[in-house]
Amino acid sequence: MLDISYIRQNPDEVLAMLHNRQLASEIQKVNELLALDNKRKELVKKSDDLKSLRNQRSKEIAERKKRGDKSFGLELEEIRKIADVEGMELAKVDTDLGQFEEEMENILLALPNKLHASVPTGRSAADNQIYGEPVAFVHDLDFPVKNHLELGKSLSILDFERGAKVSGAGFPAYIGKGARLERALINFMLDMHTERHGYTEVFPPFLVNRESLRGTGQWPKFADQVYHIGEDDLYAIPTAEVPVTNLHRGEMLDTATLPISYAAYSACFRREAGSYGKDTRGFLRVHQFNKVEMVKFTRPEESYAALEEIRSHAEAILVALKIPYRVLLLCSGDISANATKCYDIEVWSPAEQKYLEASSCSNFEDYQARRSNIRFKPDGKSKPEFVHTLNGSGLATSRLMVSLLEHYQTPEGHIKVPELLQRYTGFEEI
RNA sequence: GGAGAGGUGGCCGAGCGGCUGAAGGCAACGGUUUGCUAAACCGUCAUAGUUCUUAUAGGGCUAUCGAGGGUUCGAAUCCCUCCCUCUCCGCCA
Numbered sequence: 001m002l003d004i005s006y007i008r009q010n011p012d013e014v015l016a017m018l019h020n021r022q023l024a025s026e027i028q029k030v031n032e033l034l035a036l037d038n039k040r041k042e043l044v045k046k047s048d049d050l051k052s053l054r055n056q057r058s059k060e061i062a063e064r065k066k067r068g069d070k071s072f073g074l075e076l077e078e079i080r081k082i083a084d085v086e087g088m089e090l091a092k093v094d095t096d097l098g099q100f101e102e103e104m105e106n107i108l109l110a111l112p113n114k115l116h117a118s119v120p121t122g123r124s125a126a127d128n129q130i131y132g133e134p135v136a137f138v139h140d141l142d143f144p145v146k147n148h149l150e151l152g153k154s155l156s157i158l159d160f161e162r163g164a165k166v167s168g169a170g171f172p173a174y175i176g177k178g179a180r181l182e183r184a185l186i187n188f189m190l191d192m193h194t195e196r197h198g199y200t201e202v203f204p205p206f207l208v209n210r211e212s213l214r215g216t217g218q219w220p221k222f223a224d225q226v227y228h229i230g231e232d233d234l235y236a237i238p239t240a241e242v243p244v245t246n247l248h249r250g251e252m253l254d255t256a257t258l259p260i261s262y263a264a265y266s267a268c269f270r271r272e273a274g275s276y277g278k279d280t281r282g283f284l285r286v287h288q289f290n291k292v293e294m295v296k297f298t299r300p301e302e303s304y305a306a307l308e309e310i311r312s313h314a315e316a317i318l319v320a321l322k323i324p325y326r327v328l329l330l331c332s333g334d335i336s337a338n339a340t341k342c343y344d345i346e347v348w349s350p351a352e353q354k355y356l357e358a359s360s361c362s363n364f365e366d367y368q369a370r371r372s373n374i375r376f377k378p379d380g381k382s383k384p385e386f387v388h389t390l391n392g393s394g395l396a397t398s399r400l401m402v403s404l405l406e407h408y409q410t411p412e413g414h415i416k417v418p419e420l421l422q423r424y425t426g427f428e429e430i
Numbered sequence: 431g432g433a434g435a436g437g438u439g440g441c442c443g444a445g446c447g448g449c450u451g452a453a454g455g456c457a458a459c460g461g462u463u464u465g466c467u468a469a470a471c472c473g474u475c476a477u478a479g480u481u482c483u484u485a486u487a488g489g490g491c492u493a494u495c496g497a498g499g500g501u502u503c504g505a506a507u508c509c510c511u512c513c514c515u516c517u518c519c520g521c522c523a
Binding site for chain 1: 440448449458459460474475476477479480481491492493502503504
């Protein structure tokens with residue numbers, strides 16, 4: 001969430017940001033917010049004045065009582081009457097004030113983040129910039145390639161039909177060597193991030209409360225994408241970003257511990273409401289998938305360097321597995337509302353003949369930290385400041401698995417396990 | 431699920447109707463002392479909203495002792511509801 005005083009002082013910047021994000025329809029909201037802010041100030045003054053009167057009165061009574069003032073017993077009746085009237089007025093002012101504040105909060109929570117200067121302006125995904133050079137690794141696929149669905153079925157390692165029977169479409173089951181390969185990927189990625197990239201491993205809760213969802217920005221805007229367990233009012237995490245970032249919700253972080261880097265495996269659950277018909281086959285779009293997520297908490301001045309680090313850590317996995325990929329710098333019209341800057345990493349699918357998103361690395365600056373009140377003191381004396389939070393997938397296994405199966409298939413329809421994964425799978429071929 | 435205990439500042443911990451934004455300690459910061467380090471001593475040390483001024487600083491007012499409501503002229507303190515933590519019992523992967 002943006003700082004209200006920033007919006008007050010730089011309304012033009014906020015409007016320009018909304019324009020760049022192709023959210024011109026939100027502009028009215030900002031005007032509404034500023035109007036509410038002015039009304040709120042009036043009411044705050046009224047409320048504070050009434051409270052001040054009340055406090056003065058109480059103080060006087062306390063003093064006179066202490067002195068043993070006898071005449072004041074009579075006066076007390078008068079005071080009670082006055083206090084009663086003022087109390088009612090105060091109650092009304094506070095009720096109104098509460099309403100204004102709630103409306104403001106709702107607008108603020110729904111307002112997207114700033115954009116970093118390096119984010120290209122654009123209308124849609126078509127305007128995303130390719131960042132650097134696409135990275136190609138040679139795989140001899142000089143035969144008719146099978147797609148991941150065909151491979152998964154013929155080798156009996158992926159079972160979408162039975163998964164659908166158990167839960168519904170989009171809940172794949174991994175069987176035999178497929179299950180082992182999935183687990184190998186997860187372990188390999190976690191080991192790489194913890195042993196080589198310096199992350200602390202976290203195994204987070206998969207169900208979270210609403211405050212956590214709000215803290216990272218999935219609530220209220222993307223609430224319809226999240227599975228909700230009504231009976232206990234808990235939400236299935238759409239990404240480990242939610243529980244891991246919220247680990248420090250409401251905390252004053254010890255400055256010496258910054259930057260904090262966590263790597264977490266989690267299953268991820270997404271309703272994908274409204275996305276039927278687009279890339280729905282097999283792993284291209286699922287309701288449950290596995291992902292290793294990197295999360296960082298940094299000092300504000302270090303966050304953009306940290307973003308490059310996260311991106312390079314995600315790339316390192318693909319380089320190690322020799323999977324062709326490219327990096328996109330998302331444009332203003334395509335970047336998610338919470339992020340100020342975001343790289344997507346896409347893996348190549350030889351069967352689909354296109355790139356598939358496997359990672360998203362984002363800086364949120366203080367947008368999440370303000371929502372979740374995660375602060376630090378730059379040095380011993382100074383005032384608390386919000387940290388910057390970042391995260392990146394490193395990586396999601398579903399699209400990675402598509403690309404891996406397809407690239408490592410043999411003319412006979414088997415799968416060669418990438419060398420670095422073999423010590424995790426315990427076998428060399430499927 | 432049942433019974434009990436408890437939730438106070440960056441941390442620990444006192445307070446149990448008005449003099450408490452909150453004792454004391456730790457940590458932190460500034461200083462004195464010191465050959466250096468350590469120790470000792472002195473001082474400073476919450477956050478947010480709002481407003482004023484001789485306005486890169488200072489002052490006033492308001493709020494905040496898990497959350498929300500209530501009682502009261504006045505609540506960290508009394509009452510109610512909820513949430514969370516801990517201990518014991520039951521159930522259970």
